[in-house]
Amino acid sequence: MFQKTTISACTLLALLALGCTDHSIEQPGNENPASFSEVAQIDLGGAAASEISAYDPTTKRLFNVNNEATAIVDVLDLSSFPAIKKLQPINVSALGGVANSVAVSDGKLAIALEATNKQQNGSVILINTSTLTQIKQVTVGALPDMVTFSPDGKYIVTANEGEPNADYTVDPEGSVSIINVQDNYNVKTLSFGGFAGSYMQLAANGFRIYGPKATFAQDVEPEYVAISENSKKAFVTLQENNGIAEVDLENGVILKINPLGTKDYNLAANAIDPSDRDNKVALAQWPVKSFFLPDAVSYFSVNGAGYLITANEGDAREYAAFDEQARVSSLKLDASAFPNAVSLKLPENIGRLRVTSTLGDTDNDGDYDVLYGFGGRGFSIYNAETGQSVYDSGKSLEEEVIKANIYDDDRSDDKGVEPEGVTIGWMNNSPVAFIALERVDAIAVYDVRNPMAPKFLQMIKTGDAPEGILFISADKSPNGKAMLVSSNEGDGTVKFYQTI
Structure with a gap:
């Protein structure tokens, strides 16, 4: 059974050749997004053998980043799915350092490869998906951590994280590179130095610049990229900085930075379990504000309006020369702000919770007046045009994990379930969100037809530590059914899910 609508915005030729995400084409209309189950898997090795994947519908090949021993991209033939055939991998170790990400468009595979010295400029390797040449x-820029194509195939965009070295003596600028495929792969790399003068205003709304002796441009660390359906704008998460940058792809300009503020764990709707030493799983209110610090981001539109969905993993800076993390029990708390400080510092309360030592002494008197944590323990949805938050999952995502009996209390003092990956898939002409939860080895599935009120559908168990998740629509899938792919960094497996 099919739901038939007319083609708009993109011609059918462009859709087939360039992969434009126009969801008005004819799609299967009877798939149940709440019924995904595992149908196949392949083991590619141990830890770091499976990280990020991309699929080419023409050759029916899945390309998967594998850094277990050396920098390679595994090539998996899915043409006889659920049978999976492993082909000769693509070895890129001679071209640089670690491979971080892959993307596919129009018969081209893009591989993001950091330099052997990752503080130096990295590169994107373009491979023909058929011949593998x-x-x-x-x-x-330095340390390209994520690569993606624009829906029309014209641009390749990388988020160049620009992390410092271990002793924080070399800190390259974080940047975004735009490669124009149609202009002989001409590249323009954009840095963030032009926003230094706006730092006080950005900081007032939750943006962070705090690396030792770092300039604004050095401190910004782009993590992940989502691109609008019309291929005109990119949205880049600046994870450690707690913001999202908006980039004009056509003119090669960073338009603005949207600071993301904090999540108040003292509100009932945002309750958390902050202790791994309380011998129970119990969500409660605590006097902590936490930075969202999103990792992955995905773009989707509903009724003509664009939205961004973020996985609010949280990430602290932790280097040999600089570690911002501190447990609440080790901090001197202001007596007025925390009259019950002695009780709070107990390990069964928030004494074990990791917070940043870089902020919170608002009056500069040597004690902490505010506690700031890492991550949102859930996901958020923003209006792409205005940057305004329209939804946050609050405590509800972790509640679903607890109901599924898979919550890991050992991670309560850190960042809880740590949502790391997110992607949007279209099923029955409706957007469905898939959120990878690194610390509970699961993917949460939500109906996001109403971005202001997502509906939980299902919790899918994965391999150990899902790093990348990929949705393959029914019209591109090797067997004509929508497919979800989980690349699991902890155990080196790739798992495949389809609906019943």
Whole structure:
């Protein structure tokens, strides 16, 4: 059974050739997004053998980043799915350091490869998906952590994290690189130095610049990229900085930075379990504000309006020369702000909770007046045009994990379930969100037809530590059914799920 609508915005030719995400094409209309179950898997090795994947519908090949021993991209033939055939991998170790990400468009595979010295500029390797021969190697910024194509195939965009070295003596600028495929892969790399003058205003709304002796441009660390359906704008998470940058792809300009503020764990709707030493799983209110610090981001539209959905993992800076983390029990708390400080510091309360030591002494008197944590323990949805939050999952995501009896209390003092990956898939002409939860080895599935009120559908168990999740629509899938792919960093497996 099919739901038939007319093609708009993109011609059918462009849709087939360039992968434009126009969801008005004819799609299967009887798939139940609450009924995903595992139908196949493949083991590619141990830890770090399976991280991020991309699929080419023409060759029916899945490309998967594997850094267990050396920098390679595994090539999996899905043409006889559920049978999976492992082909000769693509070895890129001679071209740089670690491979971080892959993306596919129009017969081209893009591989984000950091330099052997990852503080130096990295590159994007372009491979023909059929012949597996190299097309081009393009220099981008330092430590390209994520790569993606625009829906129309015109641009390749990388988020260049620009992390410092261990002793924090070399700190490259974080940047975004835009590669114009149609202009002989001409590249333009954008840095964030132009926003330094706006820092006080950004900081007042929750944006962070705090690395030792770092300039604004050095401190910004782009993590992940989502691109609008019309291929005109990119939205880049700046994870450690707690913001999202908006980039004009056509003109090659960073338009603005949206600071994300904090999540108040003292509100009942945002309750958390902050202790791994209380011998129970119990969500409660605590006097902590936590930075969202999103990792992955995905773009989708509903009724003509664009939205961004973020996985609010949280990430602290932890280096040999600089570690911002501190347990609440080790901090001197202001007596007025925390009259019950002695009780709070107990390990069964928030004494074990990790917070940042870089903020919170608002009056500079040597004690902490506010406690700031890491991550949102859930996901958020923002209006892409205005940057305004329209929804946050509050405590509800962790409640679903607890109901499924898979919550890991050992991670309560850190960042809880740690939502890391997120993608949007279209099923029955409706958007469905998939959120990968690193610390409970699961994917949460939500109906997001109403971005202001997502509806929980299902919790899917994965391999150990799902890093990348990929949705393959029914019209591109090797067997004509929508497919969800989980690349699991902890155990090196790739798992495949389809609806019943």
